[in-house]
Amino acid sequence: MSDIAERVKNIVVDHLGVEASKVTENASFIDDLGADSLDTVELVMAFEEEFGVEISDDAAEKILTVKDAIDYIQSQQG
Amino acid sequence: MFDLTGKFALVTGASGGIGQSIAKQLAAAGAKVGLSGTRVEALEAVKAEIGEGAFVLPANLATAEGAEQLVRDAEAAMGQVDILVNNAGLTRDTLAMRMKDEDWDTVLDVNLTAAFRLSRAVMRGMMKRRWGRIIGITSIVGVTGNPGQTNYAASKAGMIGMSKSLAQELASRGITVNCVAPGFIDTPMTHVLSDDQKTRLLGGIPAGRLGTPEDIAASVVYLASEEAAYMTGQTLHVNGGMAMI
Numbered sequence: 187m188s189d190i191a192e193r194v195k196n197i198v199v200d201h202l203g204v205e206a207s208k209v210t211e212n213a214s215f216i217d218d219l220g221a222d223s224l225d226t227v228e229l230v231m232a233f234e235e236e237f238g239v240e241i242s243d244d245a246a247e248k249i250l251t252v253k254d255a256i257d258y259i260q261s262q263q264g
Numbered sequence: 265m266f267d268l269t270g271k272f273a274l275v276t277g278a279s280g281g282i283g284q285s286i287a288k289q290l291a292a293a294g295a296k297v298g299l300s301g302t303r304v305e306a307l308e309a310v311k312a313e314i315g316e317g318a319f320v321l322p323a324n325l326a327t328a329e330g331a332e333q334l335v336r337d338a339e340a341a342m343g344q345v346d347i348l349v350n351n352a353g354l355t356r357d358t359l360a361m362r363m364k365d366e367d368w369d370t371v372l373d374v375n376l377t378a379a380f381r382l383s384r385a386v387m388r389g390m391m392k393r394r395w396g397r398i399i400g401i402t403s404i405v406g407v408t409g410n411p412g413q414t415n416y417a418a419s420k421a422g423m424i425g426m427s428k429s430l431a432q433e434l435a436s437r438g439i440t441v442n443c444v445a446p447g448f449i450d451t452p453m454t455h456v457l458s459d460d461q462k463t464r465l466l467g468g469i470p471a472g473r474l475g476t477p478e479d480i481a482a483s484v485v486y487l488a489s490e491e492a493a494y495m496t497g498q499t500l501h502v503n504g505g506m507a508m509i
Contacts, residue, residue: 222436224391224433224434224436224437228388228391231388
């Protein structure tokens with residue numbers, strides 16, 4: 187597993203207080219991990235802080251799953 | 265009556281009549297208090313009265329940078345902000361026909377925009393800790409209007425609408441957002457009124473007197489307390505009955 191994926195998952199586990207085993211790449215923040223809209227905003231802000239990237243509102247709207255987040259951050263850092 | 269031990273409060277406009285009373289009563293209830301304002305000497309005097317647990321945090325809230333710097337300074341001095349009291353406010357009274365853009369902008373910038381920026385800057389920490397209190401000092405004129413105060417009344421009405429929206433966004437995180445709306449309070453801001461104006465004013469106040477800063481501060485302490493956890497998006501009108509809304 188890539189370093190980015192590991193860090194993204196750690197943030198999700200830490201922030202949403204869910205078990206690490208549930209944070210699979212295809213897990214949806216809202217449908218599978220119990221996040222509400224405010225949680226998703228907080229997650230995006232946590233990703234921005236951790237990876238030093240800026241995630242626009244348009245981009246943030248499309249980050250629905252753990253994989254979406256990993257892919258987006260990889261594309262910004264690539 | 266209410267225990268705020270272990271809480272950290274930031275009060276803007278803390279050298280003014282109402283602001284310093286709020287700061288003192290929050291401190292008396294056990295909170296550590298950051299005193300923000302533009303007049304450092306006056307802030308130092310308030311700090312001296314409170315004693316330990318008060319921090320002087322000068323700030324110019326007319327700019328975005330000033331507001332954001334204040335929250336950084338407060339967090340550096342106290343570690344965190346649990347209670348934000350947006351009390352800083354100024355007036356530039358004149359009839360609308362004669363009001364300059366500058367009079368309008370200055371009042372909106374300091375009274376409303378700064379309150380938004382400060383709220384935005386403190387809410388992240390509050391969300392993480394699942395506890396917070398954001399309290400806006402608005403005014404009766406924000407609800408009733410007042411000739412000569414289109415700018416001030418708009419800023420105060422804006423604060424009420426902003427607080428209701430914030431309250432809805434943040435309620436699930438244990439953060440409440442409320443306002444206190446003073447009527448006519450005996451402070452330097454109302455000392456400029458003539459005796460004739462005061463006499464007429466008192467005729468419209470069933471309580472028969474001007475309010476005191478302490479009357480306002482008591483409401484703020486309540487809204488900051490654990491006991492007020494279920495109250496959010498509300499405006500407490502503290503005005504001796506001059507307007508019952």
